[in-house]
Amino acid sequence: MTLPFTATLSSQPGQTDDAPAWSAGLAELLASLHQRDGGDPAQAGRIRDWVRKLAAGLAQGHVCLVDEHAPWRNLSSPVLVDAARAADTVAPLVAEDERLYLYRHWQAETQLAQALSALDEAVGDAAPVAAHHLDGLNERQRQAVAMATQRRFSLITGGPGTGKTYTLVRILLALLEQNPTLHVALAAPTGKAAARMYEALSAALAKATGVTDAMRAALPTSASTLHRLLGIQYDRPAQYHAANPLPFDLVIVDEASMIDLRLASQLLAAIDPRRTRLILLGDANQLAAVEAGAVLEEMGRAPRLQAARVALNESQRFGADSGIGRLAAAICAGDSAAVLGFRRQGLDKVRFEDLPGAEALAEALFRGYAPYVDALRGGADTEAVLAAFGRFRVLCALREGTTGVAGLNERLTARLRAALGQEAGAALWFHGRPVMVMQNDYALNVFNGDIGVALRSAAGLEVFFPGRERGISVARLAHVETAFAMTVHKSQGSEFEEVAVVLPGADSQVVSRELLYTGVTRARVRVQVWAGERGLSVAVGRRTERRSGLGGKVIM
Numbered sequence: 001m002t003l004p005f006t007a008t009l010s011s012q013p014g015q016t017d018d019a020p021a022w023s024a025g026l027a028e029l030l031a032s033l034h035q036r037d038g039g040d041p042a043q044a045g046r047i048r049d050w051v052r053k054l055a056a057g058l059a060q061g062h063v064c065l066v067d068e069h070a071p072w073r074n075l076s077s078p079v080l081v082d083a084a085r086a087a088d089t090v091a092p093l094v095a096e097d098e099r100l101y102l103y104r105h106w107q108a109e110t111q112l113a114q115a116l117s118a119l120d121e122a123v124g125d126a127a128p129v130a131a132h133h134l135d136g137l138n139e140r141q142r143q144a145v146a147m148a149t150q151r152r153f154s155l156i157t158g159g160p161g162t163g164k165t166y167t168l169v170r171i172l173l174a175l176l177e178q179n180p181t182l183h184v185a186l187a188a189p190t191g192k193a194a195a196r197m198y199e200a201l202s203a204a205l206a207k208a209t210g211v212t213d214a215m216r217a218a219l220p221t222s223a224s225t226l227h228r229l230l231g232i233q234y235d236r237p238a239q240y241h242a243a244n245p246l247p248f249d250l251v252i253v254d255e256a257s258m259i260d261l262r263l264a265s266q267l268l269a270a271i272d273p274r275r276t277r278l279i280l281l282g283d284a285n286q287l288a289a290v291e292a293g294a295v296l297e298e299m300g301r302a303p304r305l306q307a308a309r310v311a312l313n314e315s316q317r318f319g320a321d322s323g324i325g326r327l328a329a330a331i332c333a334g335d336s337a338a339v340l341g342f343r344r345q346g347l348d349k350v351r352f353e354d355l356p357g358a359e360a361l362a363e364a365l366f367r368g369y370a371p372y373v374d375a376l377r378g379g380a381d382t383e384a385v386l387a388a389f390g391r392f393r394v395l396c397a398l399r400e401g402t403t404g405v406a407g408l409n410e411r412l413t414a415r416l417r418a419a420l421g422q423e424a425g426a427a428l429w430f431h432g433r434p435v436m437v438m439q440n441d442y443a444l445n446v447f448n449g450d451i452g453v454a455l456r457s458a459a460g461l462e463v464f465f466p467g468r469e470r471g472i473s474v475a476r477l478a479h480v481e482t483a484f485a486m487t488v489h490k491s492q493g494s495e496f497e498e499v500a501v502v503l504p505g506a507d508s509q510v511v512s513r514e515l516l517y518t519g520v521t522r523a524r525v526r527v528q529v530w531a532g533e534r535g536l537s538v539a540v541g542r543r544t545e546r547r548s549g550l551g552g553k554v555i556m
């Protein structure tokens with residue numbers, strides 16, 4: 001049977017405080033199927049209740065419902081199967097010990113765990129890494145090089161500027177020295193993250209010593225999205241899978257915190273443990289994927305994968321005394337007192353502000369876009385306009401409300417149009433409208449999360465994206481949103497000179513330590529934090545935990 005959750009699962013968790021509307025429908029459906037197919041009518045209410053809770057959890061990124069008493073253990077129901085039998089018998093719900101899943105999440109989690117175990121078992125076929133590849137690295141970086149050159153699966157985590165790229169270059173050079181024809185693929189969950197990964201790696205390679213022309217020639221000339229790497233289009237099955245694995249010796253995936261359970265299981269299925277080495281890079285303290293499954297974090301905690309992971313911990317970007325670095329560290333540590341202390345005493349390059357009313361907030365945030373307004377007014381070329389827009393961004397926890405993306409975009413739009421002397425009007429498109437693509441469009445070659453600016457050109461109003469010469473007529477771009485303000489979720493994988501993080505009031509359930517950390521660390525130079533004391537302290541105090549069974553399932 002087909003369950004009605006495929007489309008709705010992509011509703012944004014962390015953005016509404018309520019259980020999704022579809023959870024009640026799914027609960028009713030399964031409760032009535034239970035009765036129709038001969039289940040004990042007295043148990044229908046329990047099924048309904050569990051499914052409702054499970055669905056609410058899914059919308060927040062949990063993979064399963066957890067109850068330590070496993071009340072589903074001895075329940076006989078046509079809509080529920082025990083995990084021990086789930087490989088042969090398909091039912092909408094799977095019970096596995098204290099966890100209850102929708103079938104396809106149980107299947108993805110189980111397949112991912114098996115693939116990880118198989119890959120992690122295939123270790124130790126490489127020669128030890130030559131000592132010169134370790135020169136100048138700190139202890140954790142050395143461990144990472146040794147690990148990634150020895151193992152088939154490795155996980156390298158670390159915050160911004162901890163040297164993930166720097167270390168990766170050493171790993172690549174060491175592996176290329178052993179095998180000059182190494183076939184390498186670079187990928188990331190979004191187009192933006194892939195582009196940034198490639199840029200960072202190219203820059204680090206340009207600075208590295210001992211890179212021969214042959215090595216350069218063996219390296220890929222771009223990084224792709226994971227969807228493109230795996231050949232996933234729309235909702236069709238991936239082109240690469242267990243029976244047709246990816247034709248690479250080494251696959252490197254950046255920004256792995258953004259990978260959800262389904263994509264992770266598709267990626268691992270496409271890795272041939274006899275041939276391919278997989279290196280995942282990411283920041284485990286960041287927000288997890290919007291969809292179900294905090295895969296990176298789970299992998300990071302799985303006891304059996306301990307030898308396959310290294311956490312880099314010395315940031316070169318944010319020195320120990322940098323304001324952003326100290327703030328990020330205090331947020332990560334859940335140290336509300338320290339964060340409130342910074343807020344009261346002041347912190348270098350960090351501006352803390354109380355939340356004013358809607359108009360005053362928009363007015364203050366609009367000042368961040370002054371260089372962008374100047375570029376548009378002065379008739380700067382497209383590249384300069386895009387660069388000016390890329391300097392600053394407003395990042396929100398919510399979509400709706402005074403502090404939400406939608407309202408702020410409206411108010412910032414009105415201010416930009418006034419500043420440019422445009423008539424205030426209801427027109428959706430205008431010269432200077434920054435937009436974010438919300439859906440992959442393979443025909444236009446634009447992807448979820450790409451950001452461009454609408455500019456008047458000889459061909460009319462066209463959207464220009466960084467790194468692309470030609471604009472795209474606004475009429476062809478259906479799934480876009482104005483992008484002065486964006487959610488913290490959507491900002492993952494991007495970086496700006498300055499960001500303004502806007503939190504809602506203290507009673508919101510959606511703000512968390514991971515969200516605030518992700519927002520703050522999108523800034524390279526300066527950050528503004530718009531939140532009252534209580535809101536800030538609640539955010540720092542709340543850790544998101546994702547319920548799943550992955551950690552315990554990976555075995556060797």
Ligand SMILES: Nc1ncnc2c1ncn2[C@@H]1O[C@H](COP(=O)(O)OP(=O)(O)OP(=O)(O)O)[C@@H](O)[C@H]1O
Nearest residue numbers: 136137138159160161162163164165166167316317
């Ligand atoms: N061991 C080291 N010796 C000298 N410089 C280093 C070392 N490790 C990192 N760096 C430098 O620190 C800076 C940050 O490193 P890098 O860009 O690799 O971090 P990153 O973790 O990839 O950051 P991000 O997550 O922001 O992309 C770079 O300028 C890099 O050259």
